[in-house]
Amino acid sequence: MSSINFLGAASGLPLDELVSTFVNAERDTKLARINKTKTTLDASLSGVGQLKSALASFLDASKKLSTDNLKARAVSIVQPEAGKEFISATAKNTAAASSFDIKVNQLASGSRVESADGAYSDSSAVVSTTAGNLTFQADGNSFTVAVTAGMTMNELRLKINDVSDNFGVNANILNVGGAVGTKLVLTSTITGTGNDLAISNDNAELDAFSTVPTGASAGLAVTLAAKDAVIELDGTTVSSKTNVFDDVVQDISITVLAKTPDGNNAKLDVATDKTAAEKNINDFIKSYNTLVSQVATLTRKRILDADGKVTLESGALSGDSLPRNIMNQLRGVLGSTVSGAADSLNSLYSMGISMTKDGTLEISASSEFNNETGQARFDKALNQNFDNVAKLFGGDDGLISKLDAFVSEYTKTGGILSNRQDTIQSQLRDNTKASEAASRYIASYEDSLRKRYAALDTLLGQMQRQQASVTAALSSLPKFTSSSSS
Template sequence: MSFTNLGIGSGLPLNTLVEGFLNAERIPTELRLDSKEESLQIELSGVGSFKSALSDFQSTVDRLAADNAFNQQTISTSNDNISVTTNGFASNGEFDVNVQQLATGTQLKSTAFASSTTTLGSGTLTFAAGSNSFNVSIDAADDLSAIRDKINAESDNFGVTANIINADAGTFLILNSTETGSANSLSVTSSDASLAGISTNNSVTRAAQDAIINIDGNTVTNGSNEFKNFIEDVTITANSVTTGDNSTITIGQDTDSGRELIDEFVSSFNSLQDQLTGLGAPRLGRLAFDPNIRQVKQQINDVLLDTVASSGIGSLQNLGIELNDDGKLEVSRFSSDTIQTGEQRLSNALANDLEEVGKLFASDDGVAKRISAIVDNYVDSDGVLTQRQTSLNEQISDVGDERIAFNERLADYEARLIAQFTALDSAVAGFNSTRDFVSNALRTTTSSDS
């Protein structure tokens, strides 16, 4: 404080008086601002938790909203001669596959040269395989190594790799093409005869050929080792020629992953309910009686109870999943002579109507798609909760500005008090000096009369 010397002249407790006036002005305002900021911070924290809980739930919901969420299949092969994938819609079954031939690209070998520093001439090399082609310009100063580097660096190169091999018979430029299949044989021509040794005079050390496999006794030929949709909705990649037993492909529907998704959905929804109930608790909730909590609960529950017209299953209840008395999802335990338990309904649907289960969640009017859209309205960049966060942060900032303004006013008030009480101190000190003078004078007069 800047008024510690007040009252020295007068002997009055002016420091205490000024401090009392300042506290009377400061304390109520600070308590009000502290209370307001604390309330805003609690609400902001609650809104952040609210938004985070919805986003976590949406992450689970979005996995069920994916078009292929329930189109997962189990695929196995009896050996490594082939690899297999499906798009999720392949028919279940077993297939016998024999790999008779792998697809290969062309390998060409140049004539022999003295060394990799040999120069040949100048001109243009043209490389072609099927519908692909590219050109490389060769200068007279380019040796075999430089020619190799130019081929490999050419931006239009469709997959030709040049290498140099130094063998007993001489140095050779080796060209390998990644373009497989008999229709993609690699050829090299040149615009100048000086380049014939690495173009038209090349020898074929490996010819381009098709891949050939046999599927359940049916021969299939393809320009690459990837056989797509020769079994409908299945892609087979030939890895090696069959030398022993044929490869057996086994395809089945993956009901386990579907059940895991649904169990995760139920668990995630129930976790959201617990979090929202805690946030909105009347006494201890950071968002007690919050209308947004009541609103989002009602909106999501409406979707859970609604009918999905695009799915043959129709509703979560028909799938065996219901809201219990506590507002939580569970696999129904109720059954009767005509109604199966929820567990039976769910298991049957996953085993026999997996596509309809997918539609129940992932179609445009499906449970997951609609819930995700509801959550977006709250958590998106322009969502209700995002806007609340922005507003609360602005209000907290306003409280800070109000504190600064108040401290400035308090400093002015303090300066006025100090000036006033300094004047009082000086005046009282003057009165005290006059009093002391008069008293001394009277004492002196009395002593003289005696």
């Protein structure tokens, strides 16, 4: 069995421990700086990512104050009877504030087509002894059903209902019996006066199941004509081929759902949505204040207690001037005036929104620099100058456009923060390479030391053996022995 040689085994000296001490000292010297750099870079990369995300969130909240969102219209309806809907409505942002009295006289309906009484005794009656086609049409829509020879009435019903391009025709069979017998009933969902269901054929034998005959007479007749929806809008009669009245009042869509009771009409009001606007503005203030707090956390300095112990670690971007520069410029944008806005409402301050000493925004209850409190100016702007509020925030020159242009330079792909992230990631890759190179150096250094000390160990071992041999030889000499004895 081969023996295992340990460094120092020959000389008896702690050479292995000595080499480990040298290697550890060299490793600590080489890797300490590299590891510290990596820790700093990791924190910076995380901090830049957090800053980018915080700015993007603030911008998203800001965009809810664009012109279209601020001009959103609130639609309110008073129904004639509680618990039942007679009309519904939506309004575009461009709709004018308005109020209307609406009477629903008639709902739009589709047509109904039936076979004559007594024409058929049951649903197994044969439609045609020869093949042909039935074509169904209404308001420009059409589809065709192929009738096979010997097809029954029930088979025809099933085929009409199953055809893939059926535009809304439903076929049913009524088994009434007696003088009425069995009737084929077809209803169409296509509404509007003049849009009755028409059925034609290419085989006169199918005239019995058509409204437009190829031969002498048709076997089906329209028993209920398609109708328009009819309403009275502030006393003016208006009709629509469907139950939806689009732009009868410009930029407002009204849907009728039921006929209103006599003498009891529905009431429709369209107004600016001040509640939604107030919420969006408050969300904007909250989002900005969150951004201020996040940046303060990212840039804070380390705090020590009286004994010099760390009580709060520094932020990931402590000492980095970029976050502070961003916030300084952002405060400049928020404090600026909007050239396209009304003179009386061309800044956040004029709307009652001011900046506190700690850099956050608030709607102040104080009247320190104005006869009115910030809250009073805010309420006045929403209640009396709503369209001017939209001009302040929205538009090509509005505050949101300015914020978008500024913040996007930092948050967009290829923007300032993205480039900063790319730079840090490149530095991290270089740091990894430096760490790998240092590890290779340490391994080489350790190998070199072990070889050198192994040679030293061997040499010392030889010297110790020679010394022992010389001592043994001297001790065997007579003179040496007698002298030693005396």
